[in-house]
Amino acid sequence: MSAAVSVESGVLDDYRARLRPGVIDELVTSTGLRADQAALGAAVDAMGMAGLQAARAEARTFAADEGVTYGTGLTGSRNWAIDPIPVLLGATEWADLEAGLRQRARLLDLVLGDLYGEQQLLRRRVLPPEVILAHDGYIRQTEGISAPGRRQLVIAATDLGRDPEGRWTVISNRTQAPSGPGYAMATRRIISRVMAGVHRSMPLARLRGFFQTFTAALQDASPSATEPPRVVLLTPGPNSETAFEQAYLATLLGFPLVEADDLVMHRGKVWLRAGDRLEQVDVVLRRVDAAFADPLELRGDSQLGIPGLIEATRNRTVAVVNPIGAGVLENPGLSAHLNAAAEALLGEELRLPMPATWWCGRDADRSHVLANLENLVIKPISRASGALRYGWQLTAQERDELASRIAAEPWAWCGQERMHLSTAPVVTRAGLEPRRFVLRAFGVAHDDDYRFLPGGLGRVAARVGEHTVSNYSGALAKDVWVISSEADQLTPTSRDRVVAPVLLARSAGLSPRVVDNLYWLGRYAERAEGTARLLTVVDDFAEDNSSRTRTPGARATEALLQTLAQVSGTESLRQDGSPLGYLRQVVLDGSRTGTVRHCATQVINAAQHVRDLLSVDTWSVLGRLQQTLDDTPDDDDQLQPLLADVLESLLAFAGIVAHSMVRDESWAFLDAGCRMERAQLTLSVLTSAFAEAKDRQVEDLVVEGVLRAGESIITHRRRAAAGTGPTLALESAIELLLLDRANPRSVLYQAESLAADLALLGDEASAAKALALVKALDAVRPEELLETAALTTRLRELEQDFRRLSDDLTSLHFSRQAPRRPQTAGWASPWQVADD
Known part of the structure; x- marks a missing residue:
């Protein structure tokens, strides 16, 4: 890491005084600025608190004017909250981080292919079967199905935090239907205006090329030889928490946004209802959770999915991105075994560290977790078991109840060491406050590797001292800037140059x-x-x-x-x-x-x-x-x-x-x-x-x-x-x-x-x-x-x-499809069968 840069600033001096000892900050050190932060620090200094608060208000106004929202429905949504001070990453730091992210994406792709394919990792117990098969993200109905493209995992998202030693550390994987790249672009559009002076003066990596690559990656996933393939973005609808992003992402990629009512299964293929005709769909970019994606084989009460979608993927008449079942990679229990999987599949050690994790299905690990409950983050491997618990925030009675649950179902829990995240400055009425910072990185399969959105989406906690950094808890967004290098410049592939423009010229019918x-x-x-x-x-x-x-x-x-x-x-x-x-x-x-x-x-x-x-x-x-x-x-x-x-x-x-x-x-x-x-x-x-x-x-x-x-x-x-x-x-x-x-x-x-x-x-x-x-x-x-x-x-x-x-x-x-009604088979339960 480069040496810190000295700076004199009343605003930053006041902020520095608020930092907690031993915690790294993304902008300042105890005596100056972190490496690569000189220009940004000077801009913050020049603006002063009055200028920063005006920028904060302006960012809120822009978010409201552009309708950038997060939350459920018209009444439950809120305007996207953005802090105006970006987080800046140097070119060298980003190159190192991106290399680790690429390795991790390749590994997860191989793991996903094996879990639904030959299952060698389970047979050789590199991954304990209990960790995988007990996870609600593992979809047994998709076993034996492989995506037709070069990669099983087309979109890879990773949440990261910086540890007290300054290393980027993986917090979790997001592979089910990862949200955020659209929010990252919307945040960049706003901050590039709010912080226009410093934004224009710095050689920053641009984001647009990533979305061109994203378009090509989805086209590459097509099982059809049709040029260009027809791609749709399947949304749960306007009541989804991320409805804004889904619509915005559709416009960035050039694909139509569709709901289940717009699609129909016919002769084993997925079709888009376009007026009085049907248009075959080759790729479905899925933003509907797996359990709701196919009411024929999964949740029968779902109105969000397409009956027969899994069978269509099995017959390779359509590709689903990410595949139904990719959510198993979000399993926190994998963290305890991922290094072993990397050795088995890549012959390499993981470049990006993870917090020490103990899976309670192993006796020694369970003993360690139960003996240290008050110092660990306790995570269920499946969301069905509830949210994570911070052991140090639990009462003695709550810890006893949690220990009983772990003892009853040890395979369903893991413990993870407490991670002291870095902080980033947040503009408030009382001045700059240091709040915990989390980075979500986004990658898409590109040729034989993965290409990542420069920087990704940053988020800071809603309050000082808040451990959870998530949109649900009211986190604020941070624009993440990456200093550009020649290697950052997008070199279009033949597919980027030829196919994507053709796709944009092809209009999809309206449902x-x-x-x-x-x-x-x-x-x-x-x-x-x-x-x-x-x-x-x-x-x-x-x-x-x-x-x-x-x-x-x-x-x-x-x-x-x-x-x-x-x-x-x-x-x-x-x-x-x-x-x-x-x-x-x-x-x-x-x-x-x-x-x-x-x-x-x-x-x-x-x-x-x-x-x-x-x-x-x-x-x-x-x-x-x-x-x-x-x-x-x-x-x-x-x-x-x-x-x-x-x-x-x-x-x-x-x-x-x-x-x-x-x-x-x-x-x-x-x-x-x-x-x-x-x-x-x-x-x-x-x-x-x-x-x-x-x-x-x-x-x-x-x-x-x-x-x-x-x-x-x-x-x-x-x-x-x-x-x-x-x-x-x-x-x-x-x-x-x-x-x-x-x-x-x-x-x-x-x-x-x-x-x-x-x-x-x-x-x-x-x-x-x-x-x-x-x-x-x-x-x-x-x-x-x-x-x-x-x-x-x-x-x-x-x-x-x-x-x-x-x-x-x-x-x-305007005729819609009739609402689907689940029908329960009249099969007898064992206790209903009379003895002969």
């Missing part, structure tokens, strides 16, 4: 689940906007006329309130109720269908399902919309500013869709939803507002409100002033909102746009139905609809026509 969510994303966004516009108008009328009973303005307000209730589908205002209080409910009550909040929630929910198809700018807009509705005003009189903010977000979303989406089928389905909703909403407003005859004065006021809600009031006034429009206000509204081909708010405009969207989709039959609506609207004459009954009858006919077309689209394009 019914995806197009359903795109369509309803468009519909709910338009519904939220239309409802917010109508609310703005009605709120304005209510404020002006609430104290003027029996006036034309008050009667017009009553008519518009009733229109709002019918259009939104919410309960009407009670006779003794407050109009402003009622309007507040229609805006903010998320438990009632049809309110602005309910529509906005549905927009965000639908967007989560198609996240990989949307611009990253979408999430700052939707985040702002959510925040606007969460910041509820205390006063009903504050609805106008609130509605203005809601409309601003919805218009920004519409602008992103209009100006960022390629005009392909994704855009066509989303736009079709917008057009369908706007047409139906406009027809509903016209029908509700003019279903009953009114005095001319009241009618004119209602017309003005409807035209304002339909963004057509200015055109109406200009035409009236110029004498180019109809004399009657109602006739002008009918012309502008129903029949004006040049008005993007008219029903005729929506029908023509809808026909164009459906033609783009290749759905000629539905496009013809939309064109029939255009023809029907062209035949309408405004003067023929001035009589209330005629107007209401024609508007309701048009509403029914649009609803029928929407129903046709639903049955044709």
Whole structure:
């Protein structure tokens, strides 16, 4: 290790004073800076605490704006927390660490192949059978199955910590469905802006080349000779803790994000449901845990997997990455035997050390663990037995209970020496705090070896003194910088140069689940906007006329309130109720269908399902919309500013869709939803507002409100002033909102746009139905609809026509697979069999 660099800094001196004796820090030493940290230390010094705290706030803002989240579902997720000070690794240090990681990945690949193949390690007892066969990650149904590519283990992830001697030490393996590379890239994007000056000034290894190699590695795993092979990323869905990363990783790799509903097993092969056709899948990048991956052979109640997937891998019609059963390598009991496996399989000692581990299935090891419970980390070999225990944090009674469990099932436990991890500085309101640091490294199989993401993903504990460093416990992310060397430069393979670009040019069809969510994303966004516009108008009328009973303005307000209730589908205002209080409910009550909040929630929910198809700018807009509705005003009189903010977000979303989406089928389905909703909403407003005859004065006021809600009031006034429009206000509204081909708010405009969207989709039959609506609207004459009954009858006919077309689209394009229901075989248990 190079000598430390001396530095004078008030910020770093204060931080140095907080370090625990004997613990290595990633940035400073007791007298200066660690090797290779001079530039970073100088940057931290120059920023001072005020600058660092501003950077911390800026990182949080960027994470929120880009929708980087971790956690379950819409309500359980939290913004990805990032500390702005990166961890820096020198080129030599990284080269040494990467060499150890490559060796370890090769070893784990060989171990995995043997455990599901010849099982020589078990037969020769290099690995005790109890360690493997008792682990819940060992999937017996996949014995004898080998992946068709060069490697069984395509993705290798390793958690590491630095010990008190400065050595990188392996904490655990992550091979089941490792998460993190997408978060590493998202973290880098944010920190490169927050710490732009120092980031640009340093020769850092870039991350993009790793993802190009990742793409090639997945293609290499294909059992098919198809060029390019079709790869999909199988996700549990938007309620997964790492839903953001899965969608982001899909965009980085260029592969579609799919759920179980998007895939079907047919003739022993996996197919992607793409409209009215099936497209064969060659490789499944699995982010669904093994137990849920195949409900036919594993958990029968799983809705996340594909029935028959294991049989398809057995027949080599599809490859699964990582293979079902790779989770056995996460077994902490392996640590006690991995050195022996390295000698047997590689003829080498492991370069990266591991904490001393004692497997309790051996008498001597068990005696040692039981005698030293208070000093060891006690780990079950399977997660089913619960979480790890820190012996020194247990009470005497808890240690006794744990000892009894170990004695009862010794093979299921191991003890590991306590590891004193290095610390890294974390920016807090009270200054820099030293917190435990863990590095997760990611590698992918590349030709005959493994290539690793430079640096990986760093995490620091949520609190000072916290031993567990995990996302579940609230850890913060750290960007990890690696000083570049010439060896770091990616030299593309022929596959990188030729196949990956071809893959990106090959568009995958959209499944019914995806197009359903795109369509309803468009519909709910338009519904939220239309409802917010109508609310703005009605709120304005209510404020002006609430104290003027029996006036034309008050009667017009009553008519518009009733229109709002019918259009939104919410309960009407009670006779003794407050109009402003009622309007507040229609805006903010998320438990009632049809309110602005309910529509906005549905927009965000639908967007989560198609996240990989949307611009990253979408999430700052939707985040702002959510925040606007969460910041509820205390006063009903504050609805106008609130509605203005809601409309601003919805218009920004519409602008992103209009100006960022390629005009392909994704855009066509989303736009079709917008057009369908706007047409139906406009027809509903016209029908509700003019279903009953009114005095001319009241009618004119209602017309003005409807035209304002339909963004057509200015055109109406200009035409009236110029004498180019109809004399009657109602006739002008009918012309502008129903029949004006040049008005993007008219029903005729929506029908023509809808026909164009459906033609783009290749759905000629539905496009013809939309064109029939255009023809029907062209035949309408405004003067023929001035009589209330005629107007209401024609508007309701048009509403029914649009609803029928929407129903046709639903049955044709959005049909999902029926939910799977497990069936239990009626086999008799031994005690149910009567003696003969």
